[in-house]
Amino acid sequence: MRENDIFQVMSKRTEISELGQFGLIDRLTEGVECANESSVVGVGDDAAVIDAGDRYLLISTELLLEGVHFDLTYFPLKHLGYKVVVAAMSDIIAMNGTPRQLTLALGVSARFAVEHLEELYEGVKAACKEYSIDLVGGDTTASINGLSIGVTAVGEVAKDRLVRRSGAKENDLICITSDLGAAYMGLHLLERERIALDGHPNPNPDFSGHEYILRRWLKPDLRLDIIKALEAEGIVPSSMIDITDGLASDALQLCKSSGCGVRLYLERIPIAAETRAMAEELNADPIVAMLNGGDDYELMFTVPLEMRDKVLHFGGVDVIGHITTHGAVLVTPEGGELPLTAPGFAAKKRD
Amino acid sequence: MRENDIFQVMSKRTEISELGQFGLIDRLTEGVECANESSVVGVGDDAAVIDAGDRYLLISTELLLEGVHFDLTYFPLKHLGYKVVVAAMSDIIAMNGTPRQLTLALGVSARFAVEHLEELYEGVKAACKEYSIDLVGGDTTASINGLSIGVTAVGEVAKDRLVRRSGAKENDLICITSDLGAAYMGLHLLERERIALDGHPNPNPDFSGHEYILRRWLKPDLRLDIIKALEAEGIVPSSMIDITDGLASDALQLCKSSGCGVRLYLERIPIAAETRAMAEELNADPIVAMLNGGDDYELMFTVPLEMRDKVLHFGGVDVIGHITTHGAVLVTPEGGELPLTAPGFAAKKRD
Numbered sequence: 001m002r003e004n005d006i007f008q009v010m011s012k013r014t015e016i017s018e019l020g021q022f023g024l025i026d027r028l029t030e031g032v033e034c035a036n037e038s039s040v041v042g043v044g045d046d047a048a049v050i051d052a053g054d055r056y057l058l059i060s061t062e063l064l065l066e067g068v069h070f071d072l073t074y075f076p077l078k079h080l081g082y083k084v085v086v087a088a089m090s091d092i093i094a095m096n097g098t099p100r101q102l103t104l105a106l107g108v109s110a111r112f113a114v115e116h117l118e119e120l121y122e123g124v125k126a127a128c129k130e131y132s133i134d135l136v137g138g139d140t141t142a143s144i145n146g147l148s149i150g151v152t153a154v155g156e157v158a159k160d161r162l163v164r165r166s167g168a169k170e171n172d173l174i175c176i177t178s179d180l181g182a183a184y185m186g187l188h189l190l191e192r193e194r195i196a197l198d199g200h201p202n203p204n205p206d207f208s209g210h211e212y213i214l215r216r217w218l219k220p221d222l223r224l225d226i227i228k229a230l231e232a233e234g235i236v237p238s239s240m241i242d243i244t245d246g247l248a249s250d251a252l253q254l255c256k257s258s259g260c261g262v263r264l265y266l267e268r269i270p271i272a273a274e275t276r277a278m279a280e281e282l283n284a285d286p287i288v289a290m291l292n293g294g295d296d297y298e299l300m301f302t303v304p305l306e307m308r309d310k311v312l313h314f315g316g317v318d319v320i321g322h323i324t325t326h327g328a329v330l331v332t333p334e335g336g337e338l339p340l341t342a343p344g345f346a347a348k349k350r351d
Numbered sequence: 352m353r354e355n356d357i358f359q360v361m362s363k364r365t366e367i368s369e370l371g372q373f374g375l376i377d378r379l380t381e382g383v384e385c386a387n388e389s390s391v392v393g394v395g396d397d398a399a400v401i402d403a404g405d406r407y408l409l410i411s412t413e414l415l416l417e418g419v420h421f422d423l424t425y426f427p428l429k430h431l432g433y434k435v436v437v438a439a440m441s442d443i444i445a446m447n448g449t450p451r452q453l454t455l456a457l458g459v460s461a462r463f464a465v466e467h468l469e470e471l472y473e474g475v476k477a478a479c480k481e482y483s484i485d486l487v488g489g490d491t492t493a494s495i496n497g498l499s500i501g502v503t504a505v506g507e508v509a510k511d512r513l514v515r516r517s518g519a520k521e522n523d524l525i526c527i528t529s530d531l532g533a534a535y536m537g538l539h540l541l542e543r544e545r546i547a548l549d550g551h552p553n554p555n556p557d558f559s560g561h562e563y564i565l566r567r568w569l570k571p572d573l574r575l576d577i578i579k580a581l582e583a584e585g586i587v588p589s590s591m592i593d594i595t596d597g598l599a600s601d602a603l604q605l606c607k608s609s610g611c612g613v614r615l616y617l618e619r620i621p622i623a624a625e626t627r628a629m630a631e632e633l634n635a636d637p638i639v640a641m642l643n644g645g646d647d648y649e650l651m652f653t654v655p656l657e658m659r660d661k662v663l664h665f666g667g668v669d670v671i672g673h674i675t676t677h678g679a680v681l682v683t684p685e686g687g688e689l690p691l692t693a694p695g696f697a698a699k700k701r702d
Contacts, residue, residue: 014465021491024465028472029489036451038507039485048454048487050505053404061412061488063456063501068493100387103399105414105501114365114375121379134390136399137412138380140372142419150414150456150501154401156389 020343022253044257045165046094046242047153056162058155060091066146074190077116079218081123084151086222087244089131090297092155093227094242096163099155102128103137107148131222161236163301165257168239172302172323174262175237175311177226179270180247181286184293185278186210186217192282212274220297229314237301246292248330249342250300255328264321264340267333291330292342371694373604395608396516397445397593398504407513409506411442417497425541428467430569432474435502437573438595440482441648443506444578445593447514450506453479454488458499482573512587514652516608519590523653523674525613526588526662528577530621531598532637535644536629537561537568543633563625571648580665588652597643599681600693601651606679615672615691618684642681643693 016024029043040056041049047060064087066072070080089099104124108117117140128135137152189210197203207214230237241254247269255262271290279286302323303311311317321331328340367375380394391407392400398411415438417423421431440450455475459468468491479486488503540561548554558565581588592605598620606613622641630637653674654662662668672682679691 012466016459016461016463016465016468016491019465024468024491025489027465028468028491029486032476032486032489034485034487035483036485039452039487042485042487043489048452050408050452050487052408053406055404057401057403057408059410059452059454059488059503059505061454061456061501061503062490063414063458063492063499065458065492065494065496065499067495068458101390101399101401101410103410103412103503105412107414107416107419107499108367110367112367114367114370114378115363117367117375117379125383132386134385134387134393135380135383136385136390136393136401137410138376138383138394139413140367140375140379141414141416143416144418145416145496148414148416148458148499150412152410152412152454152501152503154410 046091055156055158058092058095058097058157061152062088064149074194077119078123081120082127082219084149085124085127086220086297088151088153089222090242090244092153093224094240094299095157096161096227096240097155097157099131099133101134101136101154103152105139105150107141107143109143109146131224163237163240165239165241165254168254168258168260168302168323170323170325171305172238173305173308173319174302174321175317175319176298176300177223177317178298179272180296181289181293182213182216182272182275183295184289185275186213188282189213189278212272213278223299226299233310235303235307235310237303240299240301243296243298243300244294246294246342248291248340251340252328252342261324261327262321263324263329263331265331268318268320270318397442406507406509409443409446409448409508412503413439415500425545428470429474432471433478433570435500436475436478437571437648439502439504440573441593441595443504444575445591446508447512447578447591448506448508450482450484452485452487452505454503456490456501458492458494460494460497482575514588514591516590516592516605519605519609519611519653519674521674521676522656523589524656524659524670525653525672526668526670527649527651528574528668529649530623531647532640532644533564533567533623533626534646535640536626537564539633540564540629563623564629574650577650584661586654586658586661588654591650591652594647594649594651595645597645597693599642599691602691603679603693612675612677613672613679614675614682616682619669619671621669
């Protein structure tokens with residue numbers, strides 16, 4: 001059988017890190033075209049778009065793995081269930097869609113009891129209730145390595161309200177929906193406490209004063225309120241993406257899809273006081289947390305210049321820069337320019 | 352942090368095996384109801400059903416894990432890619448639907464090179480081409496434990512042609528679309544060779560004469576031809592399910608959903624000569640392979656008695672029994688009756 005062993009016959013070996021995550025996906029999906037009429041948008045956006053007569057359906061699948069995306073030492077299962085729904089549905093609202101249905105497939109090792117899965121489901125159900133989402137598929141299978149979660153989000157959007165990553169135009173304003181980097185600092189606080197208290201017979205971590213960053217990590221909001229506000233104000237952004245890999249990475253993705261550049265102004269990008277305080281305490285750079293931390297589950301969208309007042313009218317939305325013809329630049333308060341960069345195949349900073 | 356450790360606070364621990372796979376899903380999804388108008392069928396069938404105006408969309412998510420569902424020692428990645436598509440789309444055709452779109456999310460450890468994933472994708476693309484399916488979503492993430500595959504299948508069906516598990520009526524005929532148990536014996540042949548040749552410097556297994564059972568395991572067909580034939584003949588089965596967990600388990604599922612019983616006649620259930628021969632060689636029971644082997648990816652459906660001739664006209668479809676009011680019984684050639692049983696939370700017999 002050894003001659004059939006796939007790990008022996010490979011004559012050339014290109015490491016995934018050589019291509020980066022996005023280069024890898026591009027290479028794997030090269031030449032993929034859609035044959036069915038109902039396939040409106042295929043690979044390369046936050047969600048796939050399927051024609052459903054009078055509207056579009058949006059579909060996105062995510063895989064969340066223990067030890068990579070979450071650490072159950074300090075991530076309560078109920079919170080994890082909630083976050084799984086938010087993470088999956090974030091791709092739907094990034095297309096300006098309304099979340100509708102969710103399917104969940106779990107791989108579960110013998111370490112888990114029924115009660116653990118009930119806790120996880122409690123969180124899933126709570127998020128589904130909060131955002132009016134129907135859980136329409138649930139499946140479990142055995143696993144040899146902890147908990148694996150496959151989750152599919154389904155949503156819908158009126159045909160004239162679909163927003164893609166690819167529509168940004170020169171001079172469009174770049175808007176974000178919250179301060180960034182808080183979730184990342186919440187994760188690092190939990191990491192620090194885990195290490196500090198490991199082996200302690202009666203650990204009693206003190207999290208007072210850190211509620212905000214912990215909440216941003218453990219129980220992020222789905223920004224469905226933004227989608228509703230955009231509709232109420234009669235705004236269809238020219239492009240949109242959710243901020244999950246970090247502002248820098250997601251801004252670069254948007255540029256790539258829209259064939260444009262971006263100019264972001266550092267002093268306009270909000271960082272919460274709690275995020276800065278935690279960064280200081282941990283000798284970390286809050287700007288790195290903001291730019292590359294990820295897991296913010298906020299939205300970045302672009303609108304034409306003339307919509308400035310309308311967008312700011314929302315409250316909680318910041319204009320942090322604008323679209324250019326090419327290049328991705330971060331402008332410092334002193335007027336210096338730094339290139340925007342992001343890790344490619346992110347060994348994602350997760351809990 | 353230890354007080355937050357989920358594995359310490361659990362006061363009661365119910366093992367998953369106590370409930371069985373299906374009992375577990377029932378318990379986890381208890382009380383789940385659909386709030387959105389477009390959610391037509393939720394948990395409990397092969398796929399979720401979503402209203403899309405003039406037709407229904409069908410959606411199903413599956414999780415396939417290395418070491419549980421496949422062993423890469425003898426499962427070529429290209430075949431795996433092909434089988435992943437068939438496995439996912441099998442849930443769509445089990446609702447009498449036509450496959451349309453597929454999304455794929457991979458968790459990949461550092462053991463894998465880009466070329467490995469290209470091989471996997473080659474198989475995915477080949478199956479997509481074979482069955483006119485569009486790959487509309489592809490995502491990769493890091494993994495610490497081998498290869499994890501999250502796959503979502505999307506299909507569609509005319510509203511008057513939707514078939515559920517729940518429509519079987521007393522006296523309906525039970526039809527299956529092929530001989531069963533072959534994939535299971537193919538898996539066991541590969542297992543035997545792997546063990547026999549482990550450590551051999553120049554292994555050279557002889558698979559001649561076993562092509563059929565190996566193909567059934569490594570490259571199953573998607574029975575889209577049956578869906579097309581049913582439409583051409585103007586037949587809408589009263590119920591349908593795909594045979595993936597084994598005939599016994601899936602027959603019991605259908606009974607549970609339809610609130611009925613079943614009577615299957617052992618001598619009418621086809622077992623291929625190659626399957627019998629391999630079973631004999633391995634001192635295994637071909638009837639166990641047929642009843643509980645699984646991974647057949649065939650269809651079991653029911654039709655009213657009067658459709659007997661129409662269904663047999665297909666070729667390749669066998670009537671193996673009929674629906675009763677209650678009880679699930681296997682009738683032996685001698686007229687004896689055995690209860691149909693199946694493992695609950697199947698530690699599925701996989702490669």
